[in-house]
Amino acid sequence: MFIGVDYYPEQWPRERWETDLKLMKELGINVIRISEFGWTLMEPEEGTYDFSLYDDAIKLITSYGMKVVLGTPTATPPAWLIQKYPEVLPADENGVTIGFGARRHYTVNSKTYHLLSKRIVEAMAKHYGDHPDVIGWQTDNEYGHEKSDRSYSEVDQEAFQEWLLQKYGSLEELNHRWGTVFWSQTYDNWSQIPVPRKVYQEHNPSLLLDFNRFCADAYTAYNRMQVETLREHIREDQFITHNFVYTGLAQDQKAIAEDLDFISFDNYPVWGGLAEPIKPAAIARQHDLCRGTKNGKGYWVMEELSGAQGWSQIGYLPRPGHLKLWTYQAIARGAEAIVYFRWRAARFGTEQFCHGILDHDGVPRRKYKEVKDVIDSLKRRGDDLIAADFPAEVGFYHDPENDWAWQIQPQSDQFDFIQEFLRFYEPAHALQVQGNIIRDDVDLSAYKVIVVPIYFLTKKGFNEKLEQFARQGGTVIFSYRTGVKDQDNVVSEKTLPGELSNMCGIEVHEYDSLRGSRSATVKGTAAPLEGLSAESSVWCDFIEPTEAEVLATYEDDEWFSGRAAITRNYVGRGQVYYIGTGVDRSMLLPLYEAIFKEAGIETTDTPEPVEMVTRVGDDVTYVTVLNHSVEESFDVKLPAGKWIDASNGEETFEGTLTLKPLQSIILESSN
Template structure:
């Protein structure tokens, strides 16, 4: 297994390099990522390339026995490039050109920038494509991050028109599908179609969604340009990856991943301005997204937080034990390599307060000792552990286009896409039920339950596959605002929930956006929710049950006769519809019943405990993590027909184990 650090030799005196590499050797790491921000150093002026610094650094790393991942430096176009070609700069939605001075200051739709990118990638590939230390490449850095996913300049407009012509063929087709007759927006020339800069009110939602699709496609093509350029000259033994972020950007990670050997991810459970880390479920969901981006293939964490992080503000200081906890959580959910960001905190530049394994003084301390302990603890078993697989009984549908549609029309000031996804993901996580993230092309028959949250923008091929899945005995959980739009971001003319109304056995004619902290409430009238109540937030679908059984109703002066949660038999399976933003404990009670009825093992633990199961043909692995910072817990281990063995200490556990605060336990047993 690879455990490494992100290192920037260009930011430190050469006489310090040996000291750093010797400290890394003592730490126990085996891989280093370098180079992803070094364009100006490698190409100090156009057409002049100087590899001397990285030649020296790579040779020294090779002498010390390290493998290296080399980044293409296109996330930071240098000052000379912007001075000579200012039109490569992106333009924001207000029509303002984004200036030089930070990073990601380019539009991928600039042909000039594409040519310049190809040239430096080509030169780097030719120079380092067979270097014995270089095992792989990372293209660019965090595509689309820092709101760089969308650009609205003239190059973008021209490229958008070309993209639209290819998609629709004729203006008549586009006008019909977008409904441009509304507000006299009918287009008679392609050049009339705007990029969606700021207007008095709001743009056509169909235009906005297609613009997001166009932006995602543009980044996929730009990444493919780099990948294809590298493939021409690098060794077959060298991989190509990219370090994604999953924050609602106009990036289609699944599409881009087709050109990569595997995907990577930057894991920051806490960042500047946050008073405490995000929830364990929120971290877990991102890891599940990584695993689902390339059909279950393992991934790298190319940046794993190792200290307090922030630019102008500094976030929560990770407590002793957090580094090991987040490392073990990542590996348990599919990471096969961990690269800590960063080796040493920078003394200058924007990231001065992104603390690393070493702080500004460069001296080993608490974090160095903790990472050393993590590496030592993993050494005896990590290579076998990472070959095991998560066996998920539950699938969680995720489509970035649905996210984009919600960003265009959130409909409630209380709505946040990630938070609402977590509303329906967290109960399964808390019950320690393993989940896969799916996009709709996977084999549904391998899952006992499919959760389809806030399915606002629906797709016919997904709907048809869900119907077939339920008819064959599967269980689907839909939530509020399902079935509202088609793929053109146009509202259906069917009674809600649209194309899936028949399988849900319901009709929805009234609904309400709960704004400004307004709440409603529901009451269970049938098992398993009988007599239980819950406040609800964000949204209420007032459901009329056609063939469905009513499980909960609204407690409301006007809509007390309407259903809030229903269950319908469809073919040999069942469809649940949750019509509101119900609270966690109430939803957890419903999930327990659904999982029990579908043969999914539920393992209830204290709220801060996370249990993850992985399998090989011969062994089962069990990870138990305590995310709590205040207390330890006695945890009952699942499946007590056979004891579990602590993989680090060899201790045998028949039933209970005590997990201290921020504690990690990995157990194994034969099948």
């Protein structure tokens, strides 16, 4: 397995390179990513290429037995390019041009930028495409990050209008599906259609959704251009990947991934300005997204946090044990390689306070020793672990278009898409039930339970698949605001939850957006919730059962007291649950536990900060056990049988394992 670092030889004196590489070799590093920000070095002026610095660096790197991943440098177009071709610059939603001075200062809709990008990528591919120690390529860097996913320039507007023409064919069709009769927005010429720059109120939601789709398609096309250019000139065994960011960007990572050999991801459990790391389930969700992007295929972590991070603000300092714990969590959930960001903290530039394995003085200390411990611990079983299967009996539906629809109309100031997705993901994580994050194109028969959180923007084909899944014995869990919109981001004319009303056995006649500090109280009225009480936030659907059984009601003193909040309906041989409010964990956890038990899914009772991930090989089962607490030790009940420490093959455990704060361990047992 590959474990490496992100290294920037151009940022350090050449006399330091040898020192760094000796330290990397002692650490056990076997791969290095370079060059993703080196455009101006490789093409100091248009059409003049100079690869000498990277040639020298690669020659020295490979002399130490390490392999190289090259990044195409298109995330940082150089100053000469911007001066000569200012039309490649993006614009913000106010129409203000984003200037040179940071990174990602381009629009993917610029034909000029496509051409210039193709030229530098082609020159790199011709130069390094046959290099025996260049094992792969990363296109660009973090597409769309830092709000660069949406651009609103004249170039973008012309491209958007052309995209709409190709999609709708006629203005009559577009006007009908968008409902442009509202507010006199009917178009009689394609050139009238704007990109959604700032207006006094809000743009048509259908226009906004299509603009996001347009932006996503543009990034897919831009990446495809780079991939096709590379493949024309590189060896077949050199891979091509991209390091994704999953933060609600106007991108379809799954579509982009179709052109890649595998995807990569930048794993930052904590970042500048954060007082503490995000929750373990939130980190796990991101890894599950990575695994789901290519339908279960493993991925690389191309940037794994190794020190306190931040630009102008410095985030939380990872405590002793965090680096190993986050590395183990990534590998357990599907990462096949770990590349630590960064080797050494930069002395200049925006990332001066992105600390690395080495800090500014370049002296190896605690973090260096921790990474060495991680690498040493994976030598014995690392390759076997990443080859083992990830068993999953639950599917969590996630579609970026649904995320975009919620961004357009969040409806409550309490609403945050990721947090609400996590509300319905976290109970399964807490019960150590493994799941895959899925889209509407997957075969549902592999699962016993499908969780469909905040299914606002519905898709007819997927609705039908869900009903068939339930009729054949599966369990479906819906949440509040299900079935509200169709694929054009237009509200259903059917009583909510729209097309899914019969399947859920309910109707929603009224609802309440909980804003500010408002909340509701939900009381369980039937098993498995009978006698339980919990607070809820964000939203209240007031459910009118038509066939469904009521499991919980609202008990506030307001007029809706006693109305249904959570229901269960039997459909064929299966069951459909509707959770009509943002109920908290104290009620969701026992509900999920009962659902999983009835579905025949085994759950594991562990202390809240403990995470267990199972991988199953041909002959060996692996269980990775992680204590995310920085303060408390916990006794963890292990699965039945005798377990061996996979790092040494010697220490054995049976029954109960005591984990110290931030301790993580990979265990193995013969099948």
